[in-house]
Amino acid sequence: MLLSSLIVSPRFILEFCISTINGIFSSVFSKVCSWSRGACRATKSLVSDANSQSEQRTDENVTTPTSVNYHFTRKCNYKCGFCFHTAKTSFVLPLEEAKRGLKLLKEAGMEKINFSGGEPFLHEKGDFLGKMVQYCKTDLQLPSVSIVSNGSMIKETWFQKYGDFLDILAISCDSFDEETNQTIGRSQGRKSHIENLYKICSWCQQYKVAFKINSVINSFNVHEDLTEQINQLNPVRWKVFQCLLIDGENAGETALREAEKFVISDLQFQEFLDRHSAVSCLVPESNEKMRNSYLILDEYMRFLDCREGRKDPSRSILDVGVKDAISFSGFDEKMFLKRGGKYVWSKADMKLEW
């Protein structure tokens, strides 16, 4: 046996060598594969980390239009001396184009839309506005739809038709003295601005719309005390603005208003706030807070950049999309949050007693 084994030994040795070399090769090969798979995985993970970091960086740089103010018309029936969105054009987009723009904003993250002017109830007697309000609530399902108006053109029939789709209606009122309102220009003819305000407040209650008041504090009302009337009307919010100069709107050579005589100092504004410190719904807005903390869309759906003390328009979101246009808006998201721009803005969440 042994002899025969020894006789076949060269063949055996050869086979043994081949099998050993095979083993070494396959072990080395599998190690190399495993290293390269690992390296591959590691590279992939590094690349994907880098990608996600760069996506995050990109996302951080993109402003979300969470809350947008659409001044779809500049026309107004009032002549407030400090008006900072004057009738420089009479242009209003066709309804379908306005809806297209609103949809683009919703797709970009809009949660709240505020319709403003000019006087938004003037165009097509409020029907154009009503259709946009209805579209934003029912088709776009926006959590909050609101309007700022001087209140003079609103009829009860509007509430009957569109009230369900509206969360907040803000009415501008700077004084409870009719003469002061006349002096400021917050009036039309002999119609009582204050009577209107009370009427709209009761309609808001009746048709379940949250009622808000906006006041601009200026040299003609800065000494007044509005506490009693504000408490009586009991708005969900009382926004108190410091009169602001905007070049080309209410200041400068090309402006339609000269608001210099309405301007008050920061100290005067603070004194007004101190006098009303007991009013719990008061939300103050100084010039500093106001300037860049609003996303303003004009009648062409262009964002307006107020950083230089005037309104510089971007290109229209209808032409270049929201992302491109918003990068020229000058919007200060931090100031928006600091001024309490994000609040309970859907009437469903306000838990109001109607």
Ligand code: SF4
């Ligand atoms: S109500 Fe006064 S402030 Fe408002 S748009 Fe008309 S004129 Fe301007």
